[in-house]
Each structure stands twice: as C-alpha cells, then as structure tokens.
Amino acid sequence: MQQPRFGVNKPRFYRYWVKEDDLIKFEAKVRETDLYISASVLLEKEAVRSIELHRKPIEDFIKAHPDFCTTLNPYPASAGMAPIVRDMVEATARVGVGPMAAVAGAIADYVGADLLRRCEEVIVENGGDIFIRVKRPIRIGIYAADSPFTGKLSLEIRPEETPLGICTSSGTVGPSLSFGTTDATVILAKTATFADACATAIGNMVKAEADIDKAIDRARGIDGLDGVAVIKGKKIGAWGKVQFAT
Numbered sequence: 001m002q003q004p005r006f007g008v009n010k011p012r013f014y015r016y017w018v019k020e021d022d023l024i025k026f027e028a029k030v031r032e033t034d035l036y037i038s039a040s041v042l043l044e045k046e047a048v049r050s051i052e053l054h055r056k057p058i059e060d061f062i063k064a065h066p067d068f069c070t071t072l073n074p075y076p077a078s079a080g081m082a083p084i085v086r087d088m089v090e091a092t093a094r095v096g097v098g099p100m101a102a103v104a105g106a107i108a109d110y111v112g113a114d115l116l117r118r119c120e121e122v123i124v125e126n127g128g129d130i131f132i133r134v135k136r137p138i139r140i141g142i143y144a145a146d147s148p149f150t151g152k153l154s155l156e157i158r159p160e161e162t163p164l165g166i167c168t169s170s171g172t173v174g175p176s177l178s179f180g181t182t183d184a185t186v187i188l189a190k191t192a193t194f195a196d197a198c199a200t201a202i203g204n205m206v207k208a209e210a211d212i213d214k215a216i217d218r219a220r221g222i223d224g225l226d227g228v229a230v231i232k233g234k235k236i237g238a239w240g241k242v243q244f245a246t
Helices: 013-017 044-064 083-093 099-115 192-203 209-220
Strands: 024-030 033-039 122-126 129-133 138-141 154-157 164-169 184-189 225-232 235-240
Touching: 024 044, 033 044, 033 099, 044 083, 044 099, 083 099, 083 192, 099 122, 099 129, 099 164, 099 192, 129 192, 154 164, 164 192, 184 192, 192 209, 192 225, 209 225, 209 235
Parallel strands: none
Antiparallel strands: 024 033, 033 122, 122 129, 129 164, 138 154, 164 184, 184 225, 225 235
C-alpha cells in the first residue's frame, strides 16, 4: 500500500475476514503499526519485540533520508542499507513505485519470519497486507467496499502455496495513497513485500471498470507475481494462482 507513514490507528474491521478458527488470535501494536496475528502459539510479546526490531532501521533510514518517506518514485539502493530497507527498495523498484509502498508488507514478512521460529503456522495481517504460512487449507475473505463482490468471494489458500504474501490496495478503502479507484486490487506473491509493491502499481492503473483488462495484462508481465484479482464496481478480473471460493 502506497503510504507516507507506517499506517494510522483506526478500526480495521476487514482483518476479521481471515476464516481460520483453529489458530490463536492476538494483536500486536507499536505506534502506527497495528498487526492482527493468528498463530499456533500465543506470541504477543514476541510479536511486539519483532515489530520494534524491524521498525527501527526503517525509522533510522527515514531520519537520515527524509525523502525516502515521501517519494513516489523508485529509490536508489545504497551500501549499508538494512535488509528490510533494501527489500522495500528492490521490490518497489521492480514495478516503479516509491519504497514506502512496500512498508506494510515488509513488516508483515519480517514479523512473520520471526514468529515462525517459534511456531509452525502464522498469519500476520498489517492493514490488509498478509504474510501467511499454514499447514491446512484456509479461506481469506475479500473486502471491496461497496462492490457487490464484498462478502461473496474468498480466496482459497492451500498449504503448499505458503509461505505467501497476499496484499490488497484500494482507492476506496483505507488511508493509503492510491492514484487508482479500484475497490480492491489483490496480489499474490512469494513475499508480502513484493505483493504490496505490486498491489500499488497495479491498483494505480485502474480508474474505471474498462481499465481492469489492461491492469491484468500488466500483472501478467511482472516476473515473480503469482496472481492478481482486480475489483471495480460490478466487474472483476483475475489471473494466475487465484482460486475463488464462495
């Protein structure tokens, strides 16, 4: 999600659309970062420590390079970048958006990886951007504002497809900056960092239902993108490893 900050503290009703009843659910918050986590073990304290650990290098880099936080263009990589900062820079450069377009996905990735050292299954949701590693099939509901598809469609995720990043950009839901007006652009990729960057880039293309086809065509040409679904009003387009369930 393209955003000038880590996020904002506001109700995130859509996070409860992850349809998994067997895992332990808890929240972990550090300033603007607000994660909803499902895991096989209660790891709230560990999650908070992980957020603090991975926010710090991003915050430090922004203090030294304020334009990193505001630019909407790819940011040049440089020696000495922390791994999470470099991941954001490299992911967003591949699709031509600013580095903060991948911040929510990057935090989800890094916290998810930390928690997997202590448990076998984890789902980390960060403002609609998800890192997931599970051992059983699950469904994730799609929230697309006033579109008739809201509440009618879910993504079917198989365990062999995980770890997986599932990220959503919207021009009509949430505080993040988008130059498009999709009700939901959902991206599947190997990492939430890259999925987040792609969701912004693809979502920016859609101003009307007629733009969905060209957005799907763009997605087809992005190496490393596993699947995409674009919802605008009463129209939906999808490509790749997107399995819908109703």
